[in-house]
Each structure stands twice: as structure tokens, then as C-alpha cells.
Amino acid sequence: MSDSDYEHDxxxxxxxxxxxxxxxxxxxxxxxxxxxxxxxxxGLMAKEPRGPMGYLDxxxxxxxxxxxxxxxxxxxxQVNAIFELPPCTTRILLSHFNxxxxxxxxxxxxxxxxxxFKDAHIVNPFRQARVPVGNSTILSVDVICDICLMETSHKxxxxxxxxxxxxxxxxxxxxxxxxEDSGNALAIPCPHGKCDILVNENIVYRVMQPFPDxxxxxxxxxxxxxxxxxxxxxxxxxPGCTFAVEANSTRGVPVMCNCxxxxxxxxxxxxxEPVSCKYFQLWVKKCEDDSETAHWIHANTKQCPKCKAxxxxxxxxxxxxxxNVNCKADFCWVCLGPWEPHGSSWYNCNRYNNxxxxxxxxxxxxxxxxxxxxxxxxxxxxxxxxxxKFEDKLYAQIEVxxxxxxxxxxxxxxxxxxxxxVDSLCHCRNTLMYTYVFAFFLTKNNHSILFEDNQRDLExxxxxxxxxxxxxxxxxxxSDTKVKVQDKSTYCERRRQVLLxxxxxxxxxxxxxxxxx
Amino acid sequence: xxxxxIQRVKREFKEVVTSSEAENSQIxxxxxxxxxxxxxxxxxxxxxxxxxxxxFILDILIPDSYPFNPPKVKFATKIxxxxxxxxxxxxxxxxxxxxxxxxxxLRTVLLSIQALLASxxxxxxxxxxxxxxxxxxxEIYHMTAKFWAEFFAGGNPSSYSxxxxxxxxxxxxxxxxxxxxxxxxxxxxWDATTAVESIFS
Numbered sequence: 001m002s003d004s005d006y007e008h009d010x011x012x013x014x015x016x017x018x019x020x021x022x023x024x025x026x027x028x029x030x031x032x033x034x035x036x037x038x039x040x041x042x043g044l045m046a047k048e049p050r051g052p053m054g055y056l057d058x059x060x061x062x063x064x065x066x067x068x069x070x071x072x073x074x075x076x077x078q079v080n081a082i083f084e085l086p087p088c089t090t091r092i093l094l095s096h097f098n099x100x101x102x103x104x105x106x107x108x109x110x111x112x113x114x115x116x117f118k119d120a121h122i123v124n125p126f127r128q129a130r131v132p133v134g135n136s137t138i139l140s141v142d143v144i145c146d147i148c149l150m151e152t153s154h155k156x157x158x159x160x161x162x163x164x165x166x167x168x169x170x171x172x173x174x175x176x177x178x179x180e181d182s183g184n185a186l187a188i189p190c191p192h193g194k195c196d197i198l199v200n201e202n203i204v205y206r207v208m209q210p211f212p213d214x215x216x217x218x219x220x221x222x223x224x225x226x227x228x229x230x231x232x233x234x235x236x237x238x239p240g241c242t243f244a245v246e247a248n249s250t251r252g253v254p255v256m257c258n259c260x261x262x263x264x265x266x267x268x269x270x271x272x273e274p275v276s277c278k279y280f281q282l283w284v285k286k287c288e289d290d291s292e293t294a295h296w297i298h299a300n301t302k303q304c305p306k307c308k309a310x311x312x313x314x315x316x317x318x319x320x321x322x323x324n325v326n327c328k329a330d331f332c333w334v335c336l337g338p339w340e341p342h343g344s345s346w347y348n349c350n351r352y353n354n355x356x357x358x359x360x361x362x363x364x365x366x367x368x369x370x371x372x373x374x375x376x377x378x379x380x381x382x383x384x385x386x387x388x389k390f391e392d393k394l395y396a397q398i399e400v401x402x403x404x405x406x407x408x409x410x411x412x413x414x415x416x417x418x419x420x421x422v423d424s425l426c427h428c429r430n431t432l433m434y435t436y437v438f439a440f441f442l443t444k445n446n447h448s449i450l451f452e453d454n455q456r457d458l459e460x461x462x463x464x465x466x467x468x469x470x471x472x473x474x475x476x477x478x479s480d481t482k483v484k485v486q487d488k489s490t491y492c493e494r495r496r497q498v499l500l501x502x503x504x505x506x507x508x509x510x511x512x513x514x515x516x517x
Numbered sequence: 518x519x520x521x522x523i524q525r526v527k528r529e530f531k532e533v534v535t536s537s538e539a540e541n542s543q544i545x546x547x548x549x550x551x552x553x554x555x556x557x558x559x560x561x562x563x564x565x566x567x568x569x570x571x572x573f574i575l576d577i578l579i580p581d582s583y584p585f586n587p588p589k590v591k592f593a594t595k596i597x598x599x600x601x602x603x604x605x606x607x608x609x610x611x612x613x614x615x616x617x618x619x620x621x622x623l624r625t626v627l628l629s630i631q632a633l634l635a636s637x638x639x640x641x642x643x644x645x646x647x648x649x650x651x652x653x654x655x656e657i658y659h660m661t662a663k664f665w666a667e668f669f670a671g672g673n674p675s676s677y678s679x680x681x682x683x684x685x686x687x688x689x690x691x692x693x694x695x696x697x698x699x700x701x702x703x704x705x706x707w708d709a710t711t712a713v714e715s716i717f718s
Contacts, residue, residue, distance in 0.1 A: 094633050147525070148521055149525055149528035166620070169521075173585055191620050192618060193620050194620045409530035
């Protein structure tokens with residue numbers, strides 16, 4: 001193997017994670033150091049050297065189910081270092097503020113604390129009675145539990161800081177019912193009818209100790225609620241995946257879960273860079289509305305110029321009489337103007353410049369033009385989407401090829417470049433697909449021309465790469481093919497990055513003009 | 518859990534029977550089935566309402582998960598009220614749904630329903646027709662509710678009840694069931710012509 005081959009290998013290693021560096025940042029401490037919302041200093045884009053994608057300092061990490069709980073406890077601990085409250089109280093407070101530490105701190109020290117505790121449905125921890133409630137109490141006098149209405153002389157009584165005590169059996173039944181049925185484990189109220197104090201985790205763990213299944217479900221729900229409430233966390237939307245993703249900003253940037261699924265951090269849709277969430281949603285809606293039926297109707301029918309009923313001409317002369325009983329308009333099929341001035345020239349419309357007809361035709365022409373424009377972008381979008389769907393097939397083909405190459409004497413590791421090339425190909429196709437959505441909404445200006453140039457470059461490179469991957473590999477061409485494939489896939493990744501950087505810089509400096517269609 | 522439900526209902530019985538409200542015969546609770554799963558409640562129409570003097574029967578089903586889930590309660594007696602279905606007797610009341618708390622009892626439920634009769638919530642209706650009438654023509658609502666209380670629940674007769682009874686009778690003479698006649702007339706603000714049309718169309 002020549003030196004140049006090794007070079008390629010090294011280069012490949014750099015891009016090895018098949019995601020650029022920003023997507024797999026190993027820096028776990030990051031979240032402890034950095035403020036949650038980061039705004040880039042002005043001019044950052046132009047001056048500072050950038051990683052593969054300089055768009056903001058967007059970073060994210062993937063969090064497994066176990067780590068989630070510790071992440072939650074970390075936040076509680078951080079706040080408690082200041083508050084010095086029982087952790088379970090702090091947790092309810094944090095949950096009330098959707099885990100926004102700063103807002104809680106601000107509110108805690110600035111304003112009516114009594115009201116804060118009331119709004120968060122907890123008893124003011126500073127005014128609590130000295131009697132340690134929460135610890136199990138056995139009373140010597142006969143007390144009637146308000147749930148089972150039984151004397152509780154021999155039973156353990158339990159209650160929250162609101163001092164509504166119930167026997168432990170009733171608590172167990174209550175919690176089982178609430179935790180098993182409820183979707184939000186952090187919002188279970190005291191079982192007393194007129195009390196809205198929330199059940200905290202301490203009492204759950206204490207009372208439900210003999211029922212690990214309920215505790216597990218409680219923890220699961222707590223984690224669920226935690227991620228849902230936390231603005232900077234999202235569940236991976238891939239079916240069956242239990243990972244969550246935490247980022248340092250809510251921007252609509254694609255993230256990749258440990259399970260391999262790529263999605264937009266802001267809207268949880270499949271990754272749709274470079275187009276923004278807003279226009280992505282608009283596009284999806286448009287595609288749903290404009291079904292194939294609508295296309296056919298637009299292409300093959302005309303509208304009655306008076307009542308706008310849709311008409312298909314199946315034969316006969318140009319004199320149209322609208323069948324709509326309320327309309328009955330007479331008009332010419334060719335020019336869509338009123339029939340009257342056509343007189344007896346039945347089969348020949350010579351009134352093309354008639355102003356009425358012109359208005360009707362212009363309306364339709366405009367409609368058709370808009371449709372053509374849409375179809376232009378739609379077809380290219382769908383084309384890439386279809387190609388992406390063959391991804392699985394391609395991976396299987398590549399697998400076979402890699403085995404063939406190993407038969408030809410290459411080591412397993414030396415054949416990995418093929419797989420990486422397919423990864424690149426898929427990324428580029430995904431990006432290309434959405435560049436057409438981006439372009440559809442884009443108003444033409446100098447920047448959009450530059451964008452289209454970038455798009456063309458990427459498209460050509462991607463198609464060439466795709467072609468290389470389809471080629472048969474034999475012992476003669478093997479080293480040649482390897483070099484070509486590696487070069488091309490690196491080139492593709494770079495072109496993709498250039499395109500994305502340009503788009504994101506454009507978002508920053510506000511050079512893109514969109515129209516809503 | 519089911520045994521807890523039964524135990525608890527037994528105790529609640531005692532509570533209702535010995536309560537001051539029962540002494541004033543404002544509320545009453547009776548067993549329907551031996552197993553205590555199916556009960557029958559009774560409430561008096563509160564004073565200064567169209568329901569004054571009337572007695573309403575409630576059908577109460579106790580779920581196995583009681584008291585951690587609410588009892589299923591509906592009106593067995595026909596009633597004209599925005600938050601109660603005039604057709605099925607279903608009740609729209611928060612404590613019978615998500616605001617139920619385990620420490621609430623059948624007594625509190627009966628009292629809450631009685632309170633609901635005194636203060637309707639037309640913006641959160643169970644019966645849209647009644648709610649519309651309540652908001653748009655309160656006098657007709659009042660008259661209708663009073664008539665229903667008298668006709669179905671033994672309420673005190675009012676000055677206009679003879680008049681309304683006459684209308685119902687005229688429909689019955691056409692072969693219409695009296696319940697259908699009352700419903701249709703109430704629905705169409707006691708306009709006999711439209712009511713008849715609606716029945717025969």
C-alpha cells in the first residue's frame with residue numbers, strides 16, 4: 001500500500017465519526033460550565049476560526065435513562081447549595097419553573113415567597129411546624145383515617161407537610177392508583193379533598209418501599225416529566241429509543257442520538273437542515289395539501305370564469321355552458337371570456353386579447369406558473385427522498401462488496417471506507433433534499449444565486465459519488481476505486497459543510513428573504 | 518382493593534345516615550344491591566331555585582378502585598339543568614372526574630350535586646340545549662326547570678304549570694308519549710307547533 005493510501009486513511013479517520021465534530025462533542029463537563037443560553041458575540045462568524053459548523057456554539061450530548069436521574073439530582077443539588085431546603089421541596093419548585101434555575105432563583109429572592117410556595121403547591125418550608133411530619137407517626141388516641149374511615153390505632157399514619165394524615169394502607173392504594181394512571185408523577189396532590197399540596201418523592205419512596213414496581217414507574221414518570229419540562233432537553237423521537245438529548249440552545253439544529261437517529265432539536269422532526277423549522281412545517285403542509293389529485297386537476301381542467309367550478313372538456317365545441325344550475329355561464333373554452341362576443345365563429349376563438357378573457361387567463365396562468373415552480377422543487381425533493389429510501393438496499397450491497405474485497409486480499413479495516421462513503425452519501429442526500437425546500441421559499445437575489453451554485457456543486461459531487469459506489473469492483477480497479485471514492489466522499493462532506501455554513505451565516509446576517517407562497 | 522371499597526362504603530353509610538343533612542331530610546342514601554356496589558342517593562332541591570320542593574333520585578355505582586377513583590353518579594330522575602343531560606342524567610361536575618380526592622365521601626358528593634343545582638355553570642355545559650336556553654332566555658329556562666321538577670320530581674306547582682300541562686296534554690292527544698312531549702316542548706321554548714314538527718319530521 002502506498003503512502004498516499006495511508007494519508008487517505010488518516011484523513012478518513014478525522015471525519016471518522018461520520019458526523020462532524022460538533023455532533024459528537026465528548027466534553028461532558030460542558031453543561032456545568034456554560035450558561036444555558038449562549039449568544040455568539042457579534043462578528044464571530046467572520047473572525048473566529050470555526051469547526052465544521054460554526055453556526056452558534058451549538059453543542060449537545062446524549063443522555064441515557066440512568067444518567068437522567070443523576071442529571072436531575074445535580075440540578076437540585078446546585079439550587080440547594082443556595083436554598084438549603086429539603087431536596088424534595090426544591091425539586092417541586094424546580095418543576096414548577098420548568099427546571100429553569102435562573103427563573104426560580106430570581107423569583108425566590110425577588111418577590112412574595114409566600115405566594116411562590118402557594119403557586120408551587122408546597123407548604124412554606126420556613127414556616128413549617130417544628131413537629132417532624134413526614135416521619136411516620138403512631139398516635140395513641142384513636143384517629144379515624146379519612147379515606148378508609150377506620151380507626152387507625154394500630155396503624156402507621158402518614159402525611160405531607162400539610163398535616164393531613166391518612167393510614168399507610170390508604171396511602172399505598174392512593175399512590176398506586178395515581179402513579180399507575182397519571183402521566184405526571186410530580187403533580188399528585190394530597191388526598192385530602194380541599195388541599196392542593198403536592199406529594200413529594202420522599203413520601204413516595206418511604207410509603208411505597210415494599211412495591212418496587214410502583215417506585216420504578218414513579219421514577220420513569222419523573223424522568224419523563226423532567227425531560228418534557230426542561231427546555232434544553234428533548235426525547236429522541238425514534239420509536240423505542242430511551243435516550244434524551246440535552247443541548248445548550250433551543251435552536252433548530254439537527255442532533256444525532258446515540259441510537260443513530262438524526263432529528264431537529266427544536267421541532268423533533270427528522271433532521272431538515274438547512275431549511276428552518278417554520279418553512280419545513282409549511283412545506284410539509286403544502287405537500288400534504290397538494291396531492292397528486294390536485295396536480296391532475298390543475299393540469300387538466302379549467303375553472304368556470306364565473307362560479308369557479310372545475311371543468312374538464314371531454315369533447316364538443318368551445319362554447320361552454322356551465323352545468324352549475326346557479327351559474328349557467330356561457331364562455332369560450334379557449335379564452336375563458338364570455339361567449340356572447342364570439343358570435344358565430346364557433347370553432348375559432350379570435351378574441352384572444354379581449355380584456356375580460358385576459359383577466360381570466362392571467363389568473364390561471366399565474367396559478368399554473370406557481371404550480372410549475374412548486375413542482376420543480378417538489379420533484380427534486382422527492383427524487384432525493386426516493387434515493388434516500390434505497391439507503392438500506394445500498395448498505396446491503398456495500399456489505400457484499402466489502403466481503404468481495406476481503407476475498408481479494410484486503411483487510412476488514414481497509415474496506416470500511418465504503419461504508420463511510422455511504423454514510424456521507426446519505427447525509428448529502430438528506431441535506432440536498434431540504435435545500436430544495438429552502439430554495440422554494442427563497443426570494444431570488446444575489447445570495448440565492450450563490451446558494452444555488454453551492455447546491456449544484458453538492459448535487460454533482462453527490463451524484464458522482466453515488467455512481468462510484470454503484471461500480472463493480474475487481475482486483476485491477478480496486479486501489480483506483482478506493483482513492484476515487486474516498487476523495488469524492490471527503491469532497492462531498494466539504495461541499496455540504498460549505499453550503500450549510502453559508503446558509504447559517506446567512507441566517508445570522510439576515511440576508512435570506514423568504515416568501516410564504 | 519375491592520374489600521376496602523366495601524368497607525369504606527359501609528362506613529360512609531353510617532356517616533350519611535347520622536349526618537345533620539339526613540336529619541333535615543336533605544340527602545338520603547340507600548342500597549340497591551346487597552354487595553354495596555350499586556347505591557341510590559336522594560337529594561332535595563335547594564330552596565330559592567326552580568328545584569325547590571322536588572326530590573331527585575341519583576344512581577350511584579361504586580368502582581372497585583373506590584375511594585381512589587370517584588363513584589359513577591348520574592340522575593335517575595329527569596331534570597332540566599345546564600350541567601346535567603336531560604336525556605341520560607349524566608352529570609358534569611369536576612369532583613366526579615379529575616378533581617376527585619380520596620378523602621371525599623358520598624356525603625360530600627351528594628352535597629356538591631345539591632350545590633350544583635343551586636349554581637349552574639352554563640359555560641361548561643353537559644346539555645347544550647339547556648345551557649343555550651339558560652343564557653339566552655333565562656325566564657323560559659326557569660319556567661321549564663320548575664315544570665320538570667314538578668312533572669318528574671314532585672316539586673311545588675307554579676302559577677303557569679296548568680298552562681304548560683295543557684300544552685303537554687294537547688301533544689299527548691296526538692298520540693305522543695308524555696316524556697317526548699315535554700322534551701320537545703322544552704327544547705323549542707314551549708312553541709307547540711315547532712315541537713310537533715320536530716317529532717313528526
